[in-house]
Amino acid sequence: MQRRLLIVGQNRNPNKPGTVPAAGNSAPPSAVVVANQVSKRYGRTAAVHQCDLAIPEGAFVALVGPNGAGKSTLLLMLVGLLRPSSGELLVLGKQPSKYSADILAHVSVVLQDRPLYESLTVRETLEMGRRLNDRWDGALGKIRVERLGIPLDRRISKLSGGQQAQVALTIALAKRPSLLILDEPMASLDPLARQQFIDEVTTAAQDDGITVIMSSHVIAELARVCDYVVVLQNGRVAASGRVQDVVARWSAIADRDSQERVSGLEAALLGYMRRGGPDH
Amino acid sequence: MAWLLVHLYGKVLIFWMLLFGAVGGAVVGAYIMLSGQLSSHDVRSCLTILSGAAPAGSTCTQTAFSTLDTFRTANNAILGAVSALPLVLGVFMAAPFMARELERGTHRLLWTQSVSPIAWLVKRSFACLGFALGTLSFVAIATVWWLSLGSVIWLGSSWPGFDLWFPSLVAYGLFAVALGLAAGTILGRTVISMAVTAGCWIAVRALVEVLLRPRFIPPVLAPGMTASSAGSNWFMSIAYIDSRGNVLSPPEVSAIIGNGNLESHGIIMAGVIQPASRFWIFQGIEAGIFLLLALVCLILSFLWVRYHLASR
Numbered sequence: 009m010q011r012r013l014l015i016v017g018q019n020r021n022p023n024k025p026g027t028v029p030a031a032g033n034s035a036p037p038s039a040v041v042v043a044n045q046v047s048k049r050y051g052r053t054a055a056v057h058q059c060d061l062a063i064p065e066g067a068f069v070a071l072v073g074p075n076g077a078g079k080s081t082l083l084l085m086l087v088g089l090l091r092p093s094s095g096e097l098l099v100l101g102k103q104p105s106k107y108s109a110d111i112l113a114h115v116s117v118v119l120q121d122r123p124l125y126e127s128l129t130v131r132e133t134l135e136m137g138r139r140l141n142d143r144w145d146g147a148l149g150k151i152r153v154e155r156l157g158i159p160l161d162r163r164i165s166k167l168s169g170g171q172q173a174q175v176a177l178t179i180a181l182a183k184r185p186s187l188l189i190l191d192e193p194m195a196s197l198d199p200l201a202r203q204q205f206i207d208e209v210t211t212a213a214q215d216d217g218i219t220v221i222m223s224s225h226v227i228a229e230l231a232r233v234c235d236y237v238v239v240l241q242n243g244r245v246a247a248s249g250r251v252q253d254v255v256a257r258w259s260a261i262a263d264r265d266s267q268e269r270v271s272g273l274e275a276a277l278l279g280y281m282r283r284g285g286p287d288h
Numbered sequence: 289m290a291w292l293l294v295h296l297y298g299k300v301l302i303f304w305m306l307l308f309g310a311v312g313g314a315v316v317g318a319y320i321m322l323s324g325q326l327s328s329h330d331v332r333s334c335l336t337i338l339s340g341a342a343p344a345g346s347t348c349t350q351t352a353f354s355t356l357d358t359f360r361t362a363n364n365a366i367l368g369a370v371s372a373l374p375l376v377l378g379v380f381m382a383a384p385f386m387a388r389e390l391e392r393g394t395h396r397l398l399w400t401q402s403v404s405p406i407a408w409l410v411k412r413s414f415a416c417l418g419f420a421l422g423t424l425s426f427v428a429i430a431t432v433w434w435l436s437l438g439s440v441i442w443l444g445s446s447w448p449g450f451d452l453w454f455p456s457l458v459a460y461g462l463f464a465v466a467l468g469l470a471a472g473t474i475l476g477r478t479v480i481s482m483a484v485t486a487g488c489w490i491a492v493r494a495l496v497e498v499l500l501r502p503r504f505i506p507p508v509l510a511p512g513m514t515a516s517s518a519g520s521n522w523f524m525s526i527a528y529i530d531s532r533g534n535v536l537s538p539p540e541v542s543a544i545i546g547n548g549n550l551e552s553h554g555i556i557m558a559g560v561i562q563p564a565s566r567f568w569i570f571q572g573i574e575a576g577i578f579l580l581l582a583l584v585c586l587i588l589s590f591l592w593v594r595y596h597l598a599s600r
Contacts, residue, residue, distance in 0.1 A: 087400050091599045105599065109402050117400045123393040125296055136292050140401040183401075 038065045040187050040219045041086060046095035048081050048243075055081040057243040058095070063221065063236070065186075068213055070230040070251075071223040073240035079223040080120065082240065083191045086221070087117045100186060113143050116180035120192040122172050126165035130158055130175055137179045149182035152208075170201030177205065181212050188213070190222040194229070202229060209233075289403060289411045297385075301419065304381060308423040311369055315430040318362045323437055325355045363434075370431050370452050374461035375489055377420050382468025383481040385416055386589075390476035390597075405598035409589060413469050417462060424461040428454040447522045447567055451497070455571045459578035464489050466582035466589075473589045473597075496577060504573045505566060509535070513559030522562035528555050 041063040048056040056078040063069055071079050084090040085097055088104035088111075097103060102111045124133060130153055138144045153160060158171050167175065173193055180188055190209065194202040210233045213220045224230050230237075237254050239247040247254055294301075325331065334348035334356065389395050389412075398408055435449045450456065467489055471481035507524055515523045528536040531554035536544070545553050562570065 089396055089399065109404070112400065112402055115400070119393070119396060121393055123395075123397045125292075125394055125397075126392075127296060132295055136295075137401070139291055140289075140398070140403060142402070179397075 039063060040065050040067075040100060041221070042096075042098040043082075044096040046082075046085065046092045046097050048078070048085060048090060049093040054243045056085070056092075056240075059240075059243075059245055061238065061245070061248070063219065065219055066217045067219055067236045068210070068234045069219075069221045069236040069238060070227075070234035071221055071238050071240065072225065072227055072230065073223075073246070074225065076242075077240040078243040079240055080191050081243075083117070083189050083221065083223055086187075086189055087115060088112075113141065113183070114186040115189065116183045116185035116187070117189040118173070118176045118180050118191065118193045120195055122176040122193070124164045124172060124176060127163065129161050129163050130167070131160040133164060133175060133179065134160075134182070137182055141183050143184045145182045145184050148184075149178050152178045152181065156204075156208075168201075169196050170198065170204065173197060173201065173205055174208065177208060181218075184216070185218060187219045187221070190220065192223055192225070194224060194226065202226070206230075206233060289398075289407070290415070292398075293412070293415050300381075304377075304419070304423060308373070308427050311373065312427045312430040315366050315370070315427070315434045318366060319430075319434050319437055322355070322359055322362065326359060326437065328352075328355070331355050366431070366434055367449060367452060370427060370457065373424065373427060374457065374464040375486065377424070377461055378464025378468035378489055379482050379486045381420070382416050382465040383472040383485045384478050386412065386469050386472030387476055387478040387481040388472075390473070391478055395597075399598075405593050406590070409473070409593045413466075413586060413589065416469060417465055420461050420465040421458065424458050425454075428452075428457045431457065447520070447562075447564075447570075450522075450567075450570070450574075453571055455575035456578075459575035459582070460493065463492070463578040463582040463585070466585035470585040470589045470592075474592045492581065496574065500577070501570065501574065502562075504570055505562070507560045507562050509558040510561050511556050511558040513561060514557075515559070518559060518561060520564040520567075521559075522564075522566075523559050524562065525560045527558045527560050529558050530555050 039062040041061060043059050043061040046056060046059045046061075047054060059078075059082065071082065073079050081090060085092055086099055086104055088106070091105040097105075100111055100114055104111060104115070125136075128136065134146070134149045134153070137149065138146050150160075153175065156171070156174050158167065158174060164172060164175065177190075177193070180190075188209070194205050197205060206229055209220060209222065212218060222230065222234070231251070235251055237248065237251050238245060239254075247257070249257070330349045330352040333346070334352035337346045337348055395405075395408060399405055403411075431449075431452050432454055435452060451460070464485070468481070468485040471484045471488070472478075475481040475484060502524060509527055509529065510518075510521070511529065513521070513523070514526075528538070528541045528550070530536055530544075536555065541550070541555060545555065550557065
């Protein structure tokens with residue numbers, strides 16, 4: 009049985025007070041997410057298979073892989089919308105499938121289809137967020153939306169895809185989360201909107217020391233902002249670790265096997281995906 | 289959550305309130321318009337004539353006939369509209385209320401805030417049921433008023449407007465809403481859940497009305513009673529009783545009497561009836577059945593959310 013652990017690195021924001029309780033025996037004390045042999049099956053199909061992860065506090069993790077690799081399934085398990093079939097999954101030291109209000113207060117998510125109430129205005133959407141979250145930062149929400157030039161009195165249905173994504177991100181950030189989960193949030197955005205979105209996420213993560221896990225199949229855009237990467241393929245963790253370690257590892261493999269020159273994360277990940285991981 | 293529901297469905301709520309207000313208002317308006325005319329001397333005389341209790345040769349005035357026609361038209365319209373309201377609520381309000389939320393995935397927005405799936409279900413269900421209870425009660429009270437007027441001139445022999453009295457009408461409505469909520473929650477598809485709600489509600493209503501209601505309590509035999517003399521009893525059918533008290537079927541009666549008559553063979557006709565005194569007992573049983581079914585629907589919704597939607 010193959011076990012891969014995303015090795016905990018140094019906290020990008022070491023001055024931030026520790027908010028993560030001890031999560032498990034094998035996990036470092038600052039791990040925000042710990043997955044031990046987590047699997048998710050739909051009938052006979054394994055969407056996620058024996059996944060091991062330990063994601064440190066303050067990390068910006070790119071979760072990459074081809075369509076159907078299990079990225080969304082893993083992320084939905086992290087926010088409690090799906091329950092693991094087996095294994096142990098801890099987010100902030102607790103099982104997310106229990107839907108406890110205390111864990112939800114610290115975890116924000118932006119889903120791929122950005123479920124928002126289309127009949128509400130942006131202002132009403134923010135008000136909804138305020139009423140549903142004790143830790144809501146109303147000023148942050150309003151300032152973000154105004155800075156992005158999104159009219160507060162416009163209905164969600166009248167916003168562009170990029171603006172809707174930004175509103176969804178605003179709701180997620182105004183919760184003042186410890187962990188921000190983004191499931192293909194840029195999938196339907198044009199390049200400019202994608203750029204703006206990722207810049208906003210990066211800034212928020214740097215300013216507040218939020219742990220970010222972001223899935224995407226657009227590797228190039230994630231490569232320049234993430235410091236950790238998890239490669240999923242066919243529901244399995246094909247590679248994981250610090251970006252430079254992953255790149256270095258693949259470079260060594262490529263150099264050994266084919267004398268192929270590898271530069272950058274994208275090339276390395278493509279190599280991993282073609283091969284199905286370094287040990288395959 | 290209450291704030292959110294009001295903002296999301298405020299306009300829809302106003303529409304429903306206007307609709308129910310219009311129906312209730314129409315019932316009250318019709319009552320006010322017709323109550324005076326129905327108590328007039330002409331109409332009462334005409335009713336006596338129509339019931340066969342007046343001396344031979346008596347006739348109704350044209351005005352009385354016209355008043356009775358107007359009443360019948362209004363009565364049919366009111367009974368039709370009011371009896372459809374529970375179904376309308378279940379199909380067009382409750383089922384889409386849950387199914388659209390699941391179809392659009394917006395429940396996931398709330399479930400990843402501070403609203404647990406069970407809290408989401410309970411609050412939405414109670415909001416919907418509470419609204420249905422309020423609006424249906426208003427219409428039911430107005431309808432009871434109307435029915436009391438109808439009973440003055442009712443010429444039939446069954447319990448007039450049984451389905452529209454307050455306990456039954458409200459119970460039908462709550463069942464329709466709970467059924468719509470369950471169908472919307474379990475099926476998660478708007479059109480399909482609307483169709484299933486309509487089909488199930490009509491089927492259950494028909495089943496109870498045709499098969500169960502006559503058997504809530506065994507009927508009694510009322511010798512000599514006919515449909516026209518049943519008064520406020522529920523006249524169900526005619527039975528034939530021999531001299532030893534046995535109930536005979538029509539073929540048995542034919543075989544016994546041949547070309548003779550009933551009296552000569554000691555056979556008497558009796559009405560099979562549910563006495564008027566049982567009216568409210570039947571209302572209670574009918575309402576109880578539908579409230580129980582509503583509860584079953586709510587439990588199904590709860591189980592589906594708890595063990596399927598929230599723990600997939």
